[in-house]
Amino acid sequence: MEEKNSSKISFLLKDITDLNAEFAITGIGGSEAMYKRVLDMVIGMLPTNIAEMDKFLKEEDNLGDFTIRVHGVKSSLRQVGCYRLGDLADALEKAGKANDRQYCDMNYGAFREEVLRFYEQVNSVLRNMGNKAGSCETPSGDINDYIDVLTRVKEAAMGYDSILAMKRLSPVLKFHFSVDIDELLKKAATEFEAYRPRKGLVHITELLNKYQKLSQLQGKDGLK
Amino acid sequence: MSIDSKKILVVDDDSANLTLIDGILSSLYKVYPIDSGEDALEFLEIQRPDLILLDVEMPGMSGTELFRIIKSNPDLSHIPIIFLTGLSDVESEADAFRLGVSDYIRKPINDVIMLARVKMHLEFSAHRKS
Numbered sequence: 385m386e387e388k389n390s391s392k393i394s395f396l397l398k399d400i401t402d403l404n405a406e407f408a409i410t411g412i413g414g415s416e417a418m419y420k421r422v423l424d425m426v427i428g429m430l431p432t433n434i435a436e437m438d439k440f441l442k443e444e445d446n447l448g449d450f451t452i453r454v455h456g457v458k459s460s461l462r463q464v465g466c467y468r469l470g471d472l473a474d475a476l477e478k479a480g481k482a483n484d485r486q487y488c489d490m491n492y493g494a495f496r497e498e499v500l501r502f503y504e505q506v507n508s509v510l511r512n513m514g515n516k517a518g519s520c521e522t523p524s525g526d527i528n529d530y531i532d533v534l535t536r537v538k539e540a541a542m543g544y545d546s547i548l549a550m551k552r553l554s555p556v557l558k559f560h561f562s563v564d565i566d567e568l569l570k571k572a573a574t575e576f577e578a579y580r581p582r583k584g585l586v587h588i589t590e591l592l593n594k595y596q597k598l599s600q601l602q603g604k605d606g607l608k
Numbered sequence: 609m610s611i612d613s614k615k616i617l618v619v620d621d622d623s624a625n626l627t628l629i630d631g632i633l634s635s636l637y638k639v640y641p642i643d644s645g646e647d648a649l650e651f652l653e654i655q656r657p658d659l660i661l662l663d664v665e666m667p668g669m670s671g672t673e674l675f676r677i678i679k680s681n682p683d684l685s686h687i688p689i690i691f692l693t694g695l696s697d698v699e700s701e702a703d704a705f706r707l708g709v710s711d712y713i714r715k716p717i718n719d720v721i722m723l724a725r726v727k728m729h730l731e732f733s734a735h736r737k738s
Contacts, residue, residue: 422624422628429623452666458694460624463716543655578623579623580643
């Protein structure tokens with residue numbers, strides 16, 4: 385199903401002149417689905433990366449952090465096949481490393497504009513492809529079932545296994561519980577998706593405490 | 609393909625890269641993606657990976673700093689470490705080998721190169737142990 389939905393991505397992106405999606409897809413084994421997943425993440429992170437580059441460049445004596453962020457953007461752009469903008473980032477990175485603030489100040493604005501244009505173009509294609517919207521079903525089953533699921537998520541997170549934690553958490557995400565619980569679930573999922581298992585663990589532990597209290601209020605057994 | 613019991617720790621601040629590497633390796637190995645050097649050190653307190661793929665340029669603790677810490681720990685120093693880097697100059701590559709890395713993989717990541725290097729170093733490490 386996933387393969388079918390994303391199978392046209394190289395075709396849909398073909399008019400974006402700065403993007404050689406086909407070449408990038410070949411470099412990761414020809415999987416359009418994997419490419420789309422990576423592209424979604426790269427595009428999703430660009431606004432944050434731009435905001436950070438803006439902030440770091442404005443700060444006095446912080447060319448180092450600016451350079452590290454530019455380096456990350458360069459790698460991401462090249463990974464998805466955006467080589468020309470990757471080269472512009474490379475020039476900024478080299479200038480940053482050489483402590484050439486003048487070059488960075490003079491050229492960052494034009495680079496930023498091009499990256500934003502690229503972001504808009506790709507984001508528009510991704511939006512039109514219809515990224516799945518999460519449904520909001522009402523939870524069913526015993527509260528102890530959720531405690532059991534979250535306990536297994538917690539075990540995975542304690543073993544630093546973000547992927548397993550996310551896999552175990554996913555079935556619960558489609559349900560709507562309450563605003564605070566939904567928020568915690570979302571936060572935990574965000575951390576696991578960003579491969580930060582310890583931060584995800586904090587939210588899962590808080591969720592488990594809430595469920596335990598709920599379970600006790602309902603007069604049922606909580607966690608051992 | 610069956611999953612090998614070998615564990616690979618991947619440290620990179622870019623979650624898109626972690627997703628990609630997991631996508632390339634997870635059908636063969638157990639992959640642990642971690643987004644910072646600090647969290648990787650905590651991971652190493654409870655797990656012993658067979659190989660580490662380590663991004664060089666990261667905010668906070670850099671790959672080079674993490675490499676030095678791992679190699680100065682007798683319990684961890686045997687683990688082969690491959691640097692991942694978007695740096696394309698020869699001098700950076702030479703610096704990495706002078707530092708003592710097992711190998712060096714350039715970004716953009718290519719699946720064939722990554723699979724071949726990982727397999728080679730795991731086999732090399734297994735031979736050394738035996």
